Amino acid sequence: MTANQSNGQHAYRRIQNVIRKRIELGKLRPGDVVESERELARIHKVSLMTARHALADLAREGVVERRHGAGTFVAPPKIHFNKLMSYTEQMASRGLSARSKIVRLSSSESDTEIAARLSLPSASPLAVVQRVRLAGEEPFALETCYLSADEFHGLAVPSLERGSLFATLERDYDVTLAYADEEIDATDADQRVSDLLSIPRGTPMLRIRQLIYSSKGTPTIYAVGLYRSGRHTLLIRRFR
Amino acid sequence: MTANQSNGQHAYRRIQNVIRKRIELGKLRPGDVVESERELARIHKVSLMTARHALADLAREGVVERRHGAGTFVAPPKIHFNKLMSYTEQMASRGLSARSKIVRLSSSESDTEIAARLSLPSASPLAVVQRVRLAGEEPFALETCYLSADEFHGLAVPSLERGSLFATLERDYDVTLAYADEEIDATDADQRVSDLLSIPRGTPMLRIRQLIYSSKGTPTIYAVGLYRSGRHTLLIRRFR
DNA sequence: AAGTGGTCTAGACCACGGC
């Protein structure tokens, strides 16, 4: 009995999971006090440092707040700012289902500039997935994703039409996405965009170009999104 | 001799400061190995847990990176993503000087919607500072800031023309800004904007509306920025 | 095999908060 105990989990993780589950189930609500380090140590039969580790880590994640001399409390539910989420996940977090239509799917194109962004040789074949995103029945965004066709061969339409690209990559290709750098600016709708989204040419669009990195630090997806003005606002939180 | 030693610092902070200083002075460069936990413990005559605390904390801040089984290394210098910076600070970080022109300065307006965003009574007087931002000689953005006129009376033009609004608030009013929530979308230039920025009407604009909070959590500034397309892109990093 | 970070123990004293 050293690091792991009954199951294959670390002690501090087990403690965190117990607390997390209680919050998830509504047994602990925001503002409620959580057991103190000493109580947790006693209950879980671990040392104080381990109980402390569990709480300090939860506090870092923003799950709980600690007040010196007072105690540890469940943090108010936080809006997930600056989180990298697939369209599917974004919709799900608002209780909506993602609807989209694939308008282009190919795996043998090549584009020097995009290959460069993905740190690929300039003639590398690229897989391209272009989708129109729908809010209700109304199209409001056009998203185009570029990936290395060599690394991700055989991206299937059905899996993309239902699940998200993120989920497909993580499930079928054992790639976990970690972070993305985004460039955001404004343009106007050109002919192709206005046709696909049924909006007038020249409509102002929010353009988001993101380079999504895997957890190994490899640039994995280059995505360009065009969002119809008024139908989509981006939320960001910045810190000083 | 328990928590503090020679000076009034905690042991783990002292260790961090030593490492930080070495990085600042260039004695440690990105990729260089930092002393191991055991070495630090020996050198600073502290326990392993304390040396560990120092390094783990530096790793959280992104100053160093730790690799299991390999060692602790100085992290590559980070670009400051998602940092709340005034226009003046943004320019300074690129080695440029901020140039802007105040086109409106008043302190007795009132606007129910904006007052509400600042959590003020709806008839509260507002101080308004509207500035055109210049890149070289070319105007590329229009920024409008709203503050409580009661709290910030006597905002002087000269201090705003040179220094930043941020600096003025922090110096003259003892307010430190902590974070901001931003809504980003696209619009087009209306008559007033196109006149002020000398651009055609209908030019797509990036619109950033930010609510800036003080370190006490009080909404302090509501700012609306309109940025000319192609002349300004926003950079964001998102994490999963 | 040697060295590293990651987890953990079983305590200790200090600083702070609320009663």
Added chain:
DNA sequence: CCGTGGTCTAGACCACTTC
């Protein structure tokens, strides 16, 4: 006052990387 979090000790074993 008592209970809380924050720091700290002097070790231990495990998991991992490097050689």
